[in-house]
Amino acid sequence: MIKAEQIIKSFGEQQVIKSISIIFETGKTNLIIGRSGSGKTVLLKILVGLIKPDSGRIWYDDDDFYSMDAKELQALRMRVGMLFQGSALFDSMSVDENIRFPLDMFTHKTRLEKQKRVDYCLERVGLTGNNKKFPSELSGGMQKRVGIARAIVLEPRYLFCDEPNSGLDPKTALLIDELIHGITKEQNITTIINTHDMNSVMEIGETVSFLNNGLLAWRGSKSDILKSNNDDLHDFIFASPFLQKLLDEAGQSLG
Amino acid sequence: MKFLEDLGRFILLIKHGLVRPPNWRMYARELVRQMFDIGNGSIVIIGLIAIFIGAVTAVQFLYQLGNTLIPTWYIGYIVRDSTIIELAPTISCLVLAGKVGSNMASEIGGMRQKEHIDAMEVMGVNTPSYLIIPKILAALLVIPLLVIIAAFVSIVGGYLASVGGGFMNTQEYVRGLRSFFLPYNLWMMLIKAAVFSFILTSVSCFQGYYVKGGSVELGKASTNAVVVSNILILVADYLIALMFTT
Numbered sequence: 001m002i003k004a005e006q007i008i009k010s011f012g013e014q015q016v017i018k019s020i021s022i023i024f025e026t027g028k029t030n031l032i033i034g035r036s037g038s039g040k041t042v043l044l045k046i047l048v049g050l051i052k053p054d055s056g057r058i059w060y061d062d063d064d065f066y067s068m069d070a071k072e073l074q075a076l077r078m079r080v081g082m083l084f085q086g087s088a089l090f091d092s093m094s095v096d097e098n099i100r101f102p103l104d105m106f107t108h109k110t111r112l113e114k115q116k117r118v119d120y121c122l123e124r125v126g127l128t129g130n131n132k133k134f135p136s137e138l139s140g141g142m143q144k145r146v147g148i149a150r151a152i153v154l155e156p157r158y159l160f161c162d163e164p165n166s167g168l169d170p171k172t173a174l175l176i177d178e179l180i181h182g183i184t185k186e187q188n189i190t191t192i193i194n195t196h197d198m199n200s201v202m203e204i205g206e207t208v209s210f211l212n213n214g215l216l217a218w219r220g221s222k223s224d225i226l227k228s229n230n231d232d233l234h235d236f237i238f239a240s241p242f243l244q245k246l247l248d249e250a251g252q253s254l255g
Numbered sequence: 256m257k258f259l260e261d262l263g264r265f266i267l268l269i270k271h272g273l274v275r276p277p278n279w280r281m282y283a284r285e286l287v288r289q290m291f292d293i294g295n296g297s298i299v300i301i302g303l304i305a306i307f308i309g310a311v312t313a314v315q316f317l318y319q320l321g322n323t324l325i326p327t328w329y330i331g332y333i334v335r336d337s338t339i340i341e342l343a344p345t346i347s348c349l350v351l352a353g354k355v356g357s358n359m360a361s362e363i364g365g366m367r368q369k370e371h372i373d374a375m376e377v378m379g380v381n382t383p384s385y386l387i388i389p390k391i392l393a394a395l396l397v398i399p400l401l402v403i404i405a406a407f408v409s410i411v412g413g414y415l416a417s418v419g420g421g422f423m424n425t426q427e428y429v430r431g432l433r434s435f436f437l438p439y440n441l442w443m444m445l446i447k448a449a450v451f452s453f454i455l456t457s458v459s460c461f462q463g464y465y466v467k468g469g470s471v472e473l474g475k476a477s478t479n480a481v482v483v484s485n486i487l488i489l490v491a492d493y494l495i496a497l498m499f500t501t
């Protein structure tokens with residue numbers, strides 16, 4: 001479980017996050033949705049510790065993030081995995097080296113043990129045999145999968161995904177969604193996904209938090225979205241004319 | 256005000272990087288990679304510049320001493336000392352600021368823009384320690400060696416210009432080289448090389464580490480790395496000269 005309490009963050013004059021309190025549950029895919037500029041990326045970066053909020057607290061289970069000393073923080077970091085929007089794979093390293101990097105840096109496993117773990121992670125994301133390739137030789141979807149493999153290599157308890165489907169075709173996006181959802185369930189981890197892909201919301205949105213103008217405007221599950229009376233949420237979800245048409249047609253057919 | 260803010264951030268960045276690495280082997284590997292990049296990538300350009308520096312120094316001093324009572328064998332002495340005290344460390348490091356410094360600023364800045372630094376931070380890697388300190392250490396180890404090579408090549412350049420050009424014979428040049436030698440000057444050269452190495456790598460890494468925006472900002476950071484390094488190298492050169500010669 002990850003809990004954020006009264007998070008506030010401003011950049012200069014602009015208040016990007018205006019007091020958000022939220023709980024992300026263990027064993028679930030927790031989605032943060034919202035328009036561009038709604039503050040979801042900033043919130044994700046605050047949760048993962050890349051940006052310090054002006055005020056507020058973050059709890060990782062029972063651990064207060066901002067009260068940890070360097071050693072405790074290091075131990076926590078090893079339990080956190082993150083998939084970045086652009087995958088953030090190290091260009092000069094092969095797939096194998098990219099995934100092995102956290103193992104090399106923080107563990108004292110033997111070479112064989114590390115290789116086994118790397119191979120397992122690659123197999124888990126469906127990229128067995130691609131060890132020697134470099135990021136530039138991979139498609140966008142494959143890069144995301146390598147990013148996931150690297151994020152889970154240390155068996156994290158918390159997984160953060162920033163726009164995992166950006167730039168991917170719908171079929172590959174679905175594959176990535178299923179992969180993240182599957183890993184969340186298998187390992188019973190707390191997964192937080194920042195997205196504005198409505199397919200993801202409908203596929204894997206166990207809890208969905210809608211941010212609007214730096215505030216938590218709505219929270220519920222994917223099945224609650226259609227029943228919600230929140231106008232901002234509806235405007236956001238059905239912004240696409242295609243979806244709006246489908247909704248209208250569904251409404252007409254239901255009479 | 257901006258200068259003080261940057262200075263504060265620079266000091267904090269270096270201080271933040273000075274921690275015990277979690278895995279010495281990874282850091283050692285990065286150190287060796289950096290040493291290879293700096294040394295292997297710079298030796299030809301440093302050698303080329305050094306040979307001409309020595310040759311030009313010899314030819315110009317021959318011209319200046321032409322109608323004086325100072326014997327021509329002094330050329331060896333002048334080339335040696337001007338090379339050791341000033342030209343080898345300063346010119347080499349000014350050139351390396353352009354080559355190595357801009358490369359480091361671009362590399363780290365590119366990593367910042369592609370979220371590589373964020374990815375490492377999330378993993379728990381102390382990025383100043385892993386990305387910056389090995390570069391500074393590599394430069395501190397390799398650049399003084401390059402400067403020693405530059406000094407040697409420059410003296411050879413002076414020999415080729417003065418003896419090869421028919422202005423004097425080998426014995427005269429060597430006599431000059433062996434006259435009035437102070438080992439202290441070699442220390443001054445090495446200290447300059449070490450200080451300049453620190454300046455050019457740390458300033459360049461700092462510029463790259465805090466880059467924001469896109470490719471235009473990355474280009475600016477790279478340019479700033481060279482300009483600021485060069486200015487600081489020249490200021491440091493003056494201060495070291497003042498401390499060691501007065």
